[in-house]
C-alpha cells in the first residue's frame with residue numbers, strides 16, 4: 556500500500572520534470588527561429604503552463620500527510636531546475652558579510668544565474684556591506700528596514716520560549732518577521748510581473764558556503780532543510796521548496812495563532828518550525844549542505860550533550876548550517892569522535908559527511924590572526940573582497956551601493972549615501 560503510493564508519487568514527479576523539460580526544449584527551438592518571438596512566448600508559457608508543478612506538489616502533500624515516513628527521492632535534473640523560475644531569498648544582518656557575501660555570490664547566486672535575488676535585512680552599521688551583492692546575476696528586490704520592536708502578544712509569549720534565542724522572544728519574532736517579509740517581497744514581485752516562481756530558496760546572510768548549492772537540493776514532494784543542528788525540532792537555517800510548500804514554510808509569524816490553537820507552548824525557533832510543518836502537512840526532508848553559520852557568539856567548550864559545537868571554517872566538509880568561525884582547530888580526529896558521540900542527536904548534533912572536521916574553542920571572541928585562517932580557507936579572491944570591505948571609504952561605498960541599487964528591480968531602502976554614512980562615519984564617532 557505504502558509502496559504503491561510511493562510509486563505513484565515518483566511517476567508524477569517524473570512527469571512534472573518532463574513537462575518542464577518539454578517546455579525548455581520548446582523555448583530553445585523557438586529562440587532559434589526568432590529571438591523576438593522567444594521573448595513573447597516565454598512570457599506566455601510561464602504564465603500558462605507553470606501551474607502543474609505546484610498543483611501536483613500541493614495535491615501530494617495533502618495525500619501524504621498520514622504517513623510521513625515515506626521518502627521518495629525525486630530531485631529534478633539539474634538543467635531543468637536551472638531553467639525554471641527561481642527566487643532566492645536572503646535574510647538577516649550583515650555583521651560579517653565581508654566574509655560570507657562573496658561565498659554566497661559564488662556558490663548560491665552565480666550557481667543559479669537564472670534566479671532572482673530578494674534581500675531582506677535590517678538597517679544597521681553593517682548594512683553597507685551588502686554592496687558585495689552587486690555582482691549577483693539578477694537582483695529583484697532589496698529591502699533594508701529600520702528595525703522596530705515588534706509588540707509581543709500574550710499568545711506569542713505563550714507559544715514561544717525566550718530561552719534559546721539571544722534576545723528572547725523578541726529575537727525570535729524579529730527573525731520570523733525577516734523570513735516572512737521575504738515571502739512578501741516575492742509575492743509582490745510576482746503580481747507586479749504576472750507570473751509565479753516554481754522554486755524558492757531561503758537562506759541566510761551569515762551563511763558561509765564552501766561549495767556550490769547543487770541541484771540535488773531541489774526536490775518536489777516536501778520541504779528540504781539541512782541535516783543536524785535540530786535543537787529539538789528542524790534545522791531552520793535554510794529551506795528549499797516549490798512555491799506552494801515555501802509559502803507555508805516561510806509564513807513563520809502568521810502561523811503562530813495556528814500553533815497556539817493546537818496547544819503548542821514554549822517553542823524555540825526549530826521546534827516552532829517543526830510544529831508548523833506538521834500542522835500544515837508539509838513533509839521535511841533533510842540533506843547535508845555545504846554551508847555553515849558564521850557566528851560571533853561564545854559557546855562552552857568542549858560542548859556537552861546539549862551544547863553547541865563550533866566548527867573550524869576550513870574543515871571543508873558539508874556542515875549543514877552548523878555554527879562556525881575562522882579558528883585553528885583545537886580538536887580534530889579522535890577528539891572530534893569523542894565530542895561527537897556525546898552530542899544529543901536531536902539537539903546540537905552536527906551532521907558530518909566529508910572533509911576533516913575540526914572544532915574551535917569558542918568560549919571567547921575570535922582569536923587573533925583569524926583573518927589569516929579565513930583567507931587560507933576561502934582563497935585569494937575571497938580574501939581580496941574581505942580587504943576591499945575593510946578598506947572602503949565613504950565615496951567608494953556610495954559608488955558600490957549605487958551600483959547595487961541600479962541593478963535592483965526594487966529598492967526599498969534608505970539612500971546609499973545614508974547607509975554608507977551609518978556604517979563608516981556614525982559608527983566610529
Ligand SMILES: *[C@@H]1O[C@H](CO)[C@@H](O)[C@H](O)[C@H]1NC(C)=O
Pocket residue numbers: 721722726729
Ligand atoms: C539583540 O539585541 C541587541 C540590542 O538590542 C542587538 O544589537 C543584537 O543585534 C540583537 N541580536 C540578535 C541576534 O537579534
Ligand SMILES: *[C@@H]1O[C@H](CO)[C@@H](O)[C@H](O)[C@H]1NC(C)=O
Pocket residue numbers: 602603749
Ligand atoms: C496576467 O496573466 C493572466 C493569465 O495568466 C492574463 O489573463 C492577464 O491579462 C495578465 N495580466 C497582465 C497585466 O498582463
Ligand SMILES: *[C@@H]1O[C@H](CO)[C@@H](O)[C@H](O)[C@H]1NC(C)=O
Pocket residue numbers: 856857885916918919
Ligand atoms: C578555551 O579557551 C579559553 C580561553 O578563551 C581557555 O581558558 C580554556 O582553557 C580553553 N579550553 C580548552 C579545553 O582548551
